[in-house]
Structure formats: structure tokens, C-alpha cells
Amino acid sequence: MLLNKTISWRLASALAALSAAVAVYCLARAQPPALLQPLQATQAALLAHPGLFGSLPSLLFTLAMGLLLGACANSRSAAMLHCSLWTGLALLLELTQHPLIATPLAARLPRFFNDSIWATIGPYWTRGIFDPVDILATLAGGSIALLLIARTSR
Amino acid sequence: MKKLDKGLLRKLLLGCVYAAGAALIVASGGSGSGSSGFVCKLDVGAIAPASDGSEDIWVGVVSTASGQQFNSVARLDGNGLEKIGVSVGSGDDNTVRTIAVAADGSNNIYVGGDFAEGIFRLKPDGTLDTAFDVGTGFNGSVLKIIPVANGSGAIYVAGDFSSYNGAVVSGFVRLNADGSRDTNFTAITQPVQDMAMAEDPGIVPDLDYVYSGSAGSYNLARWFPSGSTSPDPAFSPVPVSPVYSILPALDGTGTLYAGGGFSEQLIRLFRIGTEDTSFSIGSGFDGDVRRLLRADDGSGNIYVAGEFTTFQGSPAGGLVRLQNDGALDTSFNIGTGFTGSDGPAPFSDLAAIALAPGASGDVYVGGDYQNYKGTASNGLVRLNSDATLDPVFEVRVSHGDEECSNATLP
Numbered sequence: 001m002l003l004n005k006t007i008s009w010r011l012a013s014a015l016a017a018l019s020a021a022v023a024v025y026c027l028a029r030a031q032p033p034a035l036l037q038p039l040q041a042t043q044a045a046l047l048a049h050p051g052l053f054g055s056l057p058s059l060l061f062t063l064a065m066g067l068l069l070g071a072c073a074n075s076r077s078a079a080m081l082h083c084s085l086w087t088g089l090a091l092l093l094e095l096t097q098h099p100l101i102a103t104p105l106a107a108r109l110p111r112f113f114n115d116s117i118w119a120t121i122g123p124y125w126t127r128g129i130f131d132p133v134d135i136l137a138t139l140a141g142g143s144i145a146l147l148l149i150a151r152t153s154r
Numbered sequence: 155m156k157k158l159d160k161g162l163l164r165k166l167l168l169g170c171v172y173a174a175g176a177a178l179i180v181a182s183g184g185s186g187s188g189s190s191g192f193v194c195k196l197d198v199g200a201i202a203p204a205s206d207g208s209e210d211i212w213v214g215v216v217s218t219a220s221g222q223q224f225n226s227v228a229r230l231d232g233n234g235l236e237k238i239g240v241s242v243g244s245g246d247d248n249t250v251r252t253i254a255v256a257a258d259g260s261n262n263i264y265v266g267g268d269f270a271e272g273i274f275r276l277k278p279d280g281t282l283d284t285a286f287d288v289g290t291g292f293n294g295s296v297l298k299i300i301p302v303a304n305g306s307g308a309i310y311v312a313g314d315f316s317s318y319n320g321a322v323v324s325g326f327v328r329l330n331a332d333g334s335r336d337t338n339f340t341a342i343t344q345p346v347q348d349m350a351m352a353e354d355p356g357i358v359p360d361l362d363y364v365y366s367g368s369a370g371s372y373n374l375a376r377w378f379p380s381g382s383t384s385p386d387p388a389f390s391p392v393p394v395s396p397v398y399s400i401l402p403a404l405d406g407t408g409t410l411y412a413g414g415g416f417s418e419q420l421i422r423l424f425r426i427g428t429e430d431t432s433f434s435i436g437s438g439f440d441g442d443v444r445r446l447l448r449a450d451d452g453s454g455n456i457y458v459a460g461e462f463t464t465f466q467g468s469p470a471g472g473l474v475r476l477q478n479d480g481a482l483d484t485s486f487n488i489g490t491g492f493t494g495s496d497g498p499a500p501f502s503d504l505a506a507i508a509l510a511p512g513a514s515g516d517v518y519v520g521g522d523y524q525n526y527k528g529t530a531s532n533g534l535v536r537l538n539s540d541a542t543l544d545p546v547f548e549v550r551v552s553h554g555d556e557e558c559s560n561a562t563l564p
Contacts, residue, residue, distance in 0.1 A: 065175045072167050082168060086175065093179055099528030106528075107469045107490050124180045 006152050007071045010079075013148060014067035021060035055137035062090050062138045066145025079149045087142025094138055098130040194219035194558035196533035196549065197501050198520025199267075201510035202253040204229065206261050206278070209513045210237065213520060213534065214250025214267065216500055217553040224553055225249055227265050229280065232513070234534070234549040238280035243269055249500040254309065257301035258331065262286075264309060266296030268500070273299065273311060275333075287333040289319035298349050300364075302379075307331025310364055312346035326366055328381065339381030344370025347414075348399045352376065356406030357425065367412060369396030374412055374427070391427035394418065398460075401446035405454060405478070413443030413458060420446075420458060420480075435480045440464045447509040447517065451539065454478035457517060459506040463490075471527075472505035473519060475541075486541045492531075494524030515539045532560045 065086050070079035096105060102125040109125070110118050200214035209232030217224050225248040229238040242248050248269040256262040256275075262283055263276040271291025275283040294315030302308040312326050318335055325346040328339035345368055352363040362379040363386065366372065373395040375385035394416040403409040408425030411433075420443050422433035441462035449455040459473045465482060471491020475483040492505035501507050501522040508520035520534045526543060536547035550559045 061175075061179070065171070068171055068175075069168060072164065072171055074164055086172070089172070089176065090179065093176065103490055103528040106493065110463075121180045 009152050010067045010071040010149065014064045014071060017060045017064035017067065021057045021064060055131065055133045058090075058094070058134045058137035059141040059144075062087055062141030063145045065090070066142055067148060070145065070149045076149070080146055083142065083145050083149055087138065087145075090138045090142070091135060093124075094130070094134050097125065102130070192524065192530070192532050192558075193561045194532075194553045194556060195524070196551065196558050197522045198508055198534040198549075199501055200250050200253040200265075201508045201518050201520050201534075202255055202263070203510055203513075204261070205255045208232075211510060211518060212253045212255070212263055213508075213551075214242075214253055214265065215533070215551055215558075216249060217551065217558045219553050219556060219558070222554070225267075225269070226551070227253065227263070227276065227280075228551045230549070230551070232547070234536075234547045236551045239552045240276060240280050242267070246500050251295060251313075252298050254299040254301060256307060256309075257303060258305050258307035260307070264299045264301075266299045266311065266313065268295045272296040272313065272315060285332060288329075289333075291319060293317045294345075297347060300349060300351060302328065303351055303353060303362075308336060310349060310351075312349045312366060314345040325368065326377075336381070339379075340383050341366075341377050341381055341385070342383045343372045343375065343385075344368055347397060350400050350402055350410075352402055352408065352410075354402055354404055354406065354408045357408045365400050365402070365410060367397030367400040367414070373397050374400070374423070389425070389427045391423055392421070392429050394421065398442065398444050399446045401448065401456065403454070403456075403478070404448065411446055411456060413446050413460070415442040419443050420476075422480075433478065433480045435466070435476065437466050439470070444507060445509050447511065449475060449515075449517075450511040451515050455483050457509055459509055459519070459521075461505070472521070472523070473509075486539070488541050489527050492519070492521060492523040492526055495522045512536055512544075516544055530560055532558070 066083035069082035069086050073079040073082050096102060106125045195218045197216040198213050202212045204210035204212060211230050213228050213230060215226055215228060224244050225242040227240045227242060227250055228236045231237055242250055250265055250267040252266040254264045256264065261278045264273065265276065266273045271288050272294065273288055273291060273296050275286035277283050292313065292315040295313050296311055297313040300310050302310060308331060309329050311329055315325060317323060318327055321335065324341060324343045326341045326343050328336040330336055343366060346366045347368050349364055349366045352365060364377050366375050366377065372385055374391040374397055376389035377385050394412060394414065397412050397414040399413045401411040403411060403422065409430055410423045411420065412423060413420040419438045420435050422430040424430050439460060439462035442460050443458055444460040447457040449457060455475050455477055457473060457475050462470060462472065464470055465474050469490050470488050471493055473488055473491055475486035477483050495505050505523040506519050506521040510518040512518055516539060517537050519537060523531065523533060525531060526535055529543060532549060534549040536544040538544050548560060550557055
């Protein structure tokens with residue numbers, strides 16, 4: 001079964017956005033994976049412009065996920081619905097990093113997970129720092145995905 | 155049927171994409187600036203008040219940025235700003251473990267740790283004091299330094315070493331003010347994790363005795379200042395091991411707190427070594443006790459820090475304040491406390507590892523953490539007596555030409 005042109009385009013865009021999100025995410029860290037250590041000059045450039053690159057992964061990831069879900073849907077309206085749902089879910093997750101929510105979550109959630117799982121997911125709430133710019137970036141990513149879905153489905 | 159299968163498959167696929175996307179966000183620690191940690195990560199393993207009438211403190215820090223790890227000793231003012239910075243070296247094997255201010259009126263600073271020689275002395279302006287000559291020094295880590303309380307400038311040094319300047323020693327020695335070893339002090343023990351002068355004003359002879367705690371033989375011992383090879387036989391402690399921290403209660407009766415990785419985790423001993431059962435922590439902590447500090451308010455309460463997240467089943471992120479009967483002091487509301495240890499070296503999973511009294515009933519807490527009760531906190535905070543963050547204190551130390559602070563990564 002061949003993918004139609006619309007779905008192929010969404011998938012390709014989604015994968016490109018996802019790759020970009022992962023690259024920016026990994027490079028904009030104090031200790032990037034060893035694989036990316038040779039790219040220290042790029043990392044230094046990213047770190048020098050935290051305002052510009054700080055929330056880029058949020059934007060790109062929401063865009064990529066919106067397009068991916070759109071590619072899996074069977075109609076234009078379903079694609080837009082899932083894209084919107086994802087944007088809402090991403091916003092909700094970001095909001096849980098606010099200290100008013102993250103602190104009680106970090107105290108209560110560990111009892112529901114074994115240690116190794118909590119060690120993986122716990123830092124999202126114990127280390128995560130709520131940033132309103134991430135909210136804006138997530139909204140922007142979702143909006144761009146919606147726009148692309150609407151345009152490519154005509 | 156075929157259509158139904160296709161619809162089901164589509165729903166399954168959508169479900170998987172949703173789940174994978176959410177899992178990626180949470181497992182990555184979150185995308186964007188909100189969760190990426192600090193531009194420069196700080197681990198603070200040693201704190202000592204400057205003890206010169208100022209609010210300043212000396213700290214031993216590990217700063218990590220862009221894959222580079224530096225170790226340094228810094229003097230910070232009451233706002234957390236570095237006034238003096240002294241580089242100790244890079245990498246895990248140069249970690250600063252302990253700092254002590256000389257008790258001879260010089261305000262010199264002794265620094266101990268994992269680096270070559272294991273110990274050095276700084277003048278108050280941060281320059282190296284070459285009058286303190288240790289030769290080849292220790293062959294292992296120095297974990298604790300305390301000045302002898304007689305104004306001579308001599309110090310006790312404990313740690314994980316077996317030789318000093320070429321001479322075979324145990325993990326516990328006394329050095330003269332010029333760095334030479336006091337050969338009259340010949341205590342024989344194993345690597346020592348912590349020590350404390352007995353210095354109980356209620357018992358005059360205790361002023362000169364010194365206690366040691368370790369994981370080996372003589373896990374708890376009291377030594378004569380004259381330095382016999384065996385400890386004081388009048389102190390016959392209950393068998394507990396490993397002991398990571400000891401603290402004289404200074405309550406006029408000569409009692410001593412001992413904390414560690416043993417089953418009771420934290421006990422109080424009478425002067426003869428038997429357990430004082432009027433102090434009990436019940437079900438206690440879910441991890442080892444690492445550091446003890448007397449609350450500086452005359453209450454007899456103590457701060458207890460370690461590798462725990464609960465005390466008696468309630469959240470207690472790395473630090474609690476206990477009353478002198480072992481009950482939790484609920485006016486010090488630590489909650490989830492210190493989180494975000496990024497181990498392994500040099501302070502693997504030790505969220506709160508360094509404690510020191512502040513100038514006005516507050517307490518400095520250093521360690522390997524990135525959050526305090528949900529607020530980004532980079533390895534060193536000052537807490538008010540009710541466990542709220544003192545917002546006036548914002549740590550800022552140098553990392554090469556950069557500054558290490560609470561600034562977060564993009």
C-alpha cells in the first residue's frame with residue numbers, strides 16, 4: 001500500500017521537525033551525549049543565545065507530534081482534532097512543572113512506580129522548571145502544525 | 155470486518171503515537187528551557203563559616219559546565235557572591251571534602267579533599283600559606299579537619315589514608331601548625347569518616363578528648379589527647395557501623411549523637427557509650443544519615459542530612475530538624491526538600507552533604523541537588539529557621555571566566 005502524497009508530506013515534515021528538536025535538545029545541554037561532544041562549537045553558540053534557542057525543542061516537538069498524529073488520522077478534520085489534542089496534552093504536561101503542581105506530584109507519584117521507572121520520569125517534576133516561554137512555544141508549534149495540516153489537505 | 159480492523163489499527167496507531175510522545179517528554183526531563191538544569195552545575199561538598207565576625211562563608215565547590223569540571227574553594231559574602239576564589243584543579247580526583255577555620259586567631263583556612271597531598275592551608279586573603287608544609291602529604295582523601303581547641307594551631311585530620319609525608323599512619327592524625335606530624339598522637343584505627351572534639355562544657359576532661367567514627371574497627375571511639383594507640387576504655391559504645399557522622403550534644407552530660415548506615419541510623423549515646431533510649435527516631439529514614447549539625451538556637455535540636463526522602467513515612471527530602479527526643483521538629487517544614495541529584499561522582503545521590511550554621515538561626519545546606527521544594531537551587535542554599543529559602547542568598551561563584559549561579563540552561 002502506497003502512502004498518498006498528503007500523508008507522505010506530513011510524515012516527512014514531522015520527521016524533519018522531530019530530528020531538529022532532538023538535535024537542539026541534545027546540543028543545548030551542559031553535558032550533551034558523548035556522540036555530540038565534537039559539536040562543542042555549535043553547543044557554545046546555542047548556549048550563548050538561551051532566549052533564542054531555549055524553548056525551540058518545545059516548539060519543534062509539538063509541531064512534529066501534531067504532524068505525525070495528523071498523518072495517522074483518516075480525515076482532515078480528524079487530523080486537526082488530534083493535532084489540537086496533542087497541543088493540549090503538551091500544555092498540560094508543561095503546566096505540571098509549575099511548583100504548585102510539581103511539588104505535590106513529586107511527593108505522591110513515587111508510590112505508583114518502582115524505583116527504576118521513577119528515576120527515569122521523576123526528574124520531569126523534581127528537576128523540571130516551569131517556564132512560561134515553553135507554554136508559548138508549545139502553542140506556536142501546535143498552531144504551525146494545524147496550519148500545515150489545513151494547507152496540505154486542500 | 156476489514157473496515158473495522160482498519161479502524162482499530164488506526165486507533166491503536168494513534169494511541170501509540172500519543173503514548174510515545176508523552177513518554178518522550180517526561181523521560182527526557184521535559185523539552186525546552188523549563189527542565190534543562192543549570193548553565194553551570196554546582197556541587198557543594200564543604201561549608202565553613204568564616205568565623206571572623208562577618209557573615210561570610212568558605213565553601214568547597216565542584217562546578218561543571220560544557221563538560222568541564224573544576225574544583226575550587228570560595229569565600230562568599232552574606233548574599234552568596236564570591237569574594238575570593240581559589241582553584242584546586244579539575245576532575246573528580248581534586249574534590250574538596252572539608253574546610254576548617256584555624257582556631258589560633260589567624261583566621262587561616264584548612265582545606266582537605268581528594269587532591270594531591272590531601273590538605274593545604276590558605277591565608278585569609280586566599281593565598282597559599284607555605285608555612286604549612288605537608289611534604290608529600292596524605293596518600294588518600296582527607297574527609298575532616300578540626301582545630302585542636304588549645305590555640306596552638308594544631309589540627310586533627312581524619313580520612314581514608316594510610317601514610318603522611320612518607321610515614322605510615324592510620325586514618326587519624328594530629329598535625330602541628332607548621333604541618334609536621336605530632337608523633338605523640340599515635341591513635342591506631344582505620345579510615346575515619348568523621349570526628350569531633352568532645353568539648354562538653356559540663357565535663358571538664360571532655361574538652362580535650364576527641365571522638366572518631368568509621369566503618370572499620372573502632373567504628374565509634376573516644377581518644378585521649380595524649381594519643382595512646384588504643385581508645386578510651388571508659389567509652390564502650392554499642393556496636394554500630396558504618397558511622398558517617400558524630401556530634402556531641404553539648405548538653406552538659408557528655409552525650410553524643412552518631413549517624414550512619416546502621417539499622418538504627420541515628421542514636422544518642424551516654425558518655426560511657428551505652429545508648430540513650432530517651433532519644434528515638436522510631437521508623438526513621440529511608441536512607442543513610444550522613445551529616446549532623448546542632449541547631450544554633452539553644453533548643454538542643456539537631457539537623458540531620460542524608461540519602462533519604464522520608465522520615466517516619468512522611469516526605470523529608472534530604473534534611474530534617476529533630477527535637478532532642480528524636481521527634482520531628484515540625485516547625486522546620488522540609489517537605490520534598492532537595493531533589494535532582496545528578497550523580498555519580500563526586501557526591502553520588504547525596505542531595506544534602508554539607509551543613510553549616512548561618513549567622514541568625516538559619517542554616518547553609520550544600521550538596522548535589524538542583525531543586526529545593528520545587529525551586530531551582532544550584533547546590534547551595536541558606537534556609538530560614540522554618541525551612542523556607544532565604545531569597546537574599548543567591549550563590550554566585552566563578553567557573554573559569556564564567557559565573558556559576560542559579561541561571562538555567564536554554
